[in-house]
Amino acid sequence: MIQVKNLTKVYSGISVLSIDNLDITKGESFGLVGNNGAGKTTFFSLLLDLIKPSTGQILNYGVEVNKSEAWKPFTTAFIDETFLIGYLTPEEYFYFIGELRGQSKADVDTFIAGFEDFFNGEILKNKKYLRDLSKGNQKKVGIIAALIGNPEVIVLDEPFANLDPTTQIRLKRILKELAAKGDKTILVSSHDLQHTVEVSNRIVVLEKGIVVKDIQTSAETLKELEAFFEG
Amino acid sequence: MIKHFLTLEWKSFARSASFKTNIAFKILMLLGFLYFATIFVFIGIGIFYGIRKEAHLEPLATVNRYLIYYFSVDLIFRYMMQKIPVVNIKPLLYLNLKKSSVVHFSLGKTALSGFNLLHAFFFIPFSVVMLVEGYDVWGVVQWYLGIMALIFTANFLNILAASKDSIAFFTGSILVVLAGLHYYGFFDITQYTSMFFNGLYHSFYSLIALLLLLLSYYSAANYFRANMFLDAGLSVKQKTASTQEYTWLNRFGSMSTFLKNDLRLILRNKRSKMTLFVSLMFLFYGLLFFTSKSYESPVWQIFAGIFVSGGFLFTFGQFVPSWDSSYYPLMMSQNIQYREYISSKWWLVVIATVFSTGLASFYLFFGWKTYLAVVVGAIYNIGVNAHLVLWGGAYIKQPIDLTSAKQAFGNKQAFNLKTMLLSIPKLLLPLGLFALGYYLINPIAGYLFVALAGVLGFAFKNKVFSIIEKIYQTEKYKTIAAYKQKN
Numbered sequence: 001m002i003q004v005k006n007l008t009k010v011y012s013g014i015s016v017l018s019i020d021n022l023d024i025t026k027g028e029s030f031g032l033v034g035n036n037g038a039g040k041t042t043f044f045s046l047l048l049d050l051i052k053p054s055t056g057q058i059l060n061y062g063v064e065v066n067k068s069e070a071w072k073p074f075t076t077a078f079i080d081e082t083f084l085i086g087y088l089t090p091e092e093y094f095y096f097i098g099e100l101r102g103q104s105k106a107d108v109d110t111f112i113a114g115f116e117d118f119f120n121g122e123i124l125k126n127k128k129y130l131r132d133l134s135k136g137n138q139k140k141v142g143i144i145a146a147l148i149g150n151p152e153v154i155v156l157d158e159p160f161a162n163l164d165p166t167t168q169i170r171l172k173r174i175l176k177e178l179a180a181k182g183d184k185t186i187l188v189s190s191h192d193l194q195h196t197v198e199v200s201n202r203i204v205v206l207e208k209g210i211v212v213k214d215i216q217t218s219a220e221t222l223k224e225l226e227a228f229f230e231g
Numbered sequence: 232m233i234k235h236f237l238t239l240e241w242k243s244f245a246r247s248a249s250f251k252t253n254i255a256f257k258i259l260m261l262l263g264f265l266y267f268a269t270i271f272v273f274i275g276i277g278i279f280y281g282i283r284k285e286a287h288l289e290p291l292a293t294v295n296r297y298l299i300y301y302f303s304v305d306l307i308f309r310y311m312m313q314k315i316p317v318v319n320i321k322p323l324l325y326l327n328l329k330k331s332s333v334v335h336f337s338l339g340k341t342a343l344s345g346f347n348l349l350h351a352f353f354f355i356p357f358s359v360v361m362l363v364e365g366y367d368v369w370g371v372v373q374w375y376l377g378i379m380a381l382i383f384t385a386n387f388l389n390i391l392a393a394s395k396d397s398i399a400f401f402t403g404s405i406l407v408v409l410a411g412l413h414y415y416g417f418f419d420i421t422q423y424t425s426m427f428f429n430g431l432y433h434s435f436y437s438l439i440a441l442l443l444l445l446l447s448y449y450s451a452a453n454y455f456r457a458n459m460f461l462d463a464g465l466s467v468k469q470k471t472a473s474t475q476e477y478t479w480l481n482r483f484g485s486m487s488t489f490l491k492n493d494l495r496l497i498l499r500n501k502r503s504k505m506t507l508f509v510s511l512m513f514l515f516y517g518l519l520f521f522t523s524k525s526y527e528s529p530v531w532q533i534f535a536g537i538f539v540s541g542g543f544l545f546t547f548g549q550f551v552p553s554w555d556s557s558y559y560p561l562m563m564s565q566n567i568q569y570r571e572y573i574s575s576k577w578w579l580v581v582i583a584t585v586f587s588t589g590l591a592s593f594y595l596f597f598g599w600k601t602y603l604a605v606v607v608g609a610i611y612n613i614g615v616n617a618h619l620v621l622w623g624g625a626y627i628k629q630p631i632d633l634t635s636a637k638q639a640f641g642n643k644q645a646f647n648l649k650t651m652l653l654s655i656p657k658l659l660l661p662l663g664l665f666a667l668g669y670y671l672i673n674p675i676a677g678y679l680f681v682a683l684a685g686v687l688g689f690a691f692k693n694k695v696f697s698i699i700e701k702i703y704q705t706e707k708y709k710t711i712a713a714y715k716q717k718n
Contacts, residue, residue, distance in 0.1 A: 048564040052708045072566045082715075083561040085492070087499040087633065091474045099488040100566045127471045129499070131634070 001026050002047070002153070002185065006056035009042055009209075017042045017209040019056075024187070024202075026061075026152075029179035031200030031217075032189040033225065039209040040189040041079065044157050047187075048077050060153060073101075077155035078142035086131030090123045090141045093130060094148060101149025108148060115144050118170045135162045143171065147178070154178070155187045160195045168195065175199040193229070197222045236336045264345065268352040275356030279364070291361065291374075295428035296421045298378075302385060303406045305350075309389040310402075311505075313346050324459065334455045338448065341386055350382050370432040377437030380444040387447035391454055489575035496554060497547075500633035503554065506546045510583070513542025514591055517605065521597045529674060532601065533665045533681060536608025537616070537658065539591050543583035544612055545657075548620030549627070551576045552703070556630035556714040563711060569700045573621060577696075580617050584609055600674075607678045607685075611661045614685030618695040619657050625702040628713035660684070 004022040008015060017039040024030050032040050045051045047058055049065045057064050060071040077083065085093055098108035112124070122137050130138060139162050146154055159175075160168050176199055178184055190196045196203060197217055205213035205228065213228060215221055282290040323333050358375045362368060392402075412418040430436030477494060480487040497503045520535035538545075547554075552572075555562055562572070588609040594602045661681045669677030703710075 048560075050560050050563060050708075050711055072564065075564070077564055079560065082558055083564075085558045085561070087495055088492070089472045089474045092495065096488060096492060097565070127473060129472045132472075 003059040008055045010054040027182040029186045031196035031203040034206035038206040074152040076146040076151040078146040079157040097145045153185045193225045271352035275353040279360045296425040299424040373437040374432040377431035377440035380440035384444045384447045387451040390451045486575040510542030510546045532604040536604035540588045540609035541612040548580045551624040553631045559714045610682045610685035614688030630714045
């Protein structure tokens with residue numbers, strides 16, 4: 001359960017995020033959509049305590065994120081390429097993340113073996129460092145690394161961007177399977193309305209830092225969102 | 232068209248992040264440039280009379296003798312520090328511009344670099360003095376022009392060399408070998424090269440220099456022109472990677488995770504490899520002190536001892552945690568305890584110090600007292616300096632571009648006031664302690680005092696780690712934001 005209370009972020013007098021109250025319950029698959037500058041990445045960065053809130057607080061399973069670090073063991077994220085270590089091979093990166101999350105090398109091997117079709121033969125045993133992979137392949141590595149070690153809260157910023165169509169479909173399947181288990185809280189942001197609708201059971205629309213829509217996904221959701229963004 | 236290029240250049244200069252952030256640094260740099268320029272002017276004038284009065288030699292011929300070393304050192308310096316403006320070319324590729332004009336502009340720009348201009352501050356005064364002293368005007372002009380042509384040749388050679396690491400290391404080793412052969416009197420290359428340099432004055436050899444300049448310019452231009460494709464000269468070279476387990480590091484327990492990564496960081500990135508190279512050079516720094524008469528004072532021996540064993544400690548340690556700047560958000564959101572992170576860096580520095588001390592055992596050749604200075608220096612480094620560099624590093628918020636070797640020297644981080652203050656006990660304190668023991672009691676007491684300070688330093692390990700941890704915590708947001716600003 002993630003609770004957001006009176007959260008604001010102000011940069012030189014301009015408010016970029018302002019959320020009075022937002023509760024994301026355990027097991028929810030939460031989709032965040034909005035145009036550029038709506039505050040999606042700002043919100044995720046606040047949730048991961050990478051930037052300091054101007055006011056208010058975020059409780060991640062009861063832990064106030066900017067006061068204690070106790071949220072780190074059960075939370076994982078992939079925001080952008082600053083979450084990748086360029087001079088490692090994908091395997092080394094997975095083992096590194098795994099070790100930080102208490103997984104042995106064998107555990108990690110078994111885990112990533114399950115994603116071979118997602119990697120499409122371009123990631124493992126490819127004799128390349130992460131910095132030399134294409135943007136899309138880097139993203140694949142980052143997303144899968146964020147799933148290692150059975151985290152409770154998974155934060156993915158724009159996971160569909162830069163992925164090829166086949167991988168997008170596979171990623172949707174992975175996310176849906178994770179959500180179906182019902183014990184993980186998955187937060188995904190995207191510009192792509194259709195993807196978000198497919199993988200999320202709740203969608204929040206941000207506009208200029210404010211929550212303007214909060215809907216449980218249904219058959220009409222996509223139309224509703226499209227109508228909204230048409231303006 | 233040139234007008235467009237010039238406005239682009241001006242904007243990229245005036246709007247660069249480093250220009251905006253720190254005007255004080257710019258002033259410092261300007262002062263530094265003026266400082267060197269003045270020194271060069273004085274050397275240019277002074278060397279002429281110095282050689283004549285002190286050594287009773289003909290100044291021009293003497294300078295000509297050593298010019299080969301001058302140019303070689305210049306080439307190596309350029310290779311390490313001069314930036315090659317390749318990156319800015321990419322967006323110009325598909326525009327309505329002739330490729331050749333882009334090439335000529337880029338090359339022309341490198342000619343204006345301070346690396347070329349600085350030399351004039353030495354050669355102009357020297358030439359003027361020669362004219363005043365009644366040397367042949369036509370000869371001096373030719374000599375000066377020839378030298379300038381060679382300096383610009385070095386500039387364009389450097390551009391060609393930038394594509395190949397091996398060239399610089401090759402030139403460097405040849406230089407060391409030749410200097411060694413010269414010093415020990417086996418073979419004197421300068422006899423042959425000075426003929427050429429003398430010819431600039433006495434004969435028409437400046438035409439040869441001019442020819443070399445044209446040749447280097449056109450090969451650089453051709454090289455650029457031929458490789459102006461995204462998948463050729465403008466691409467970043469990829470090396471085949473292999474997964475390394477480093478299982479022998481597992482004995483360090485939970486810290487091994489970080490140690491393994493640090494090892495990969497050091498071995499797989501240009502910038503850190505450069506640092507490793509520099510810290511190896513520190514090993515030989517002591518030769519300067521242990522062989523020279525003017526540094527015979529025992530206090531200097533300790534000074535050298537600290538540098539010899541602490542090369543890696545200083546060059547790597549002072550930039551922790553900036554080494555991890557490119558993925559700092561990951562480190563900050565993962566399940567990582569600051570304490571473990573800091574201790575792993577501490578261990579890395581300590582292991583390297585112990586290793587350097589082992590490598591430095593060749594100083595035994597100079598007597599056991601000399602090596603004792605190195606060992607005592609190492610103890611002080613491990614006990615005290617390892618803490619201090621990590622402490623100082625915590626205040627540095629300059630991101631490090633791991634893939635570029637160019638900033639390894641003369642980094643602006645060195646001007647951080649807090650780190651400067653912290654560097655005083657790094658060097659002065661052990662010197663003072665040693666002098667105290669040496670002059671008040673006896674030489675052995677001097678060594679004991681310094682070693683004891685090192686051992687005492689251990690006692691404060693936890694305290695210092697807590698302080699660093701606090702700094703990491705309180706500065707966390709600022710650090711993340713600063714690391715996002717790439718140069």
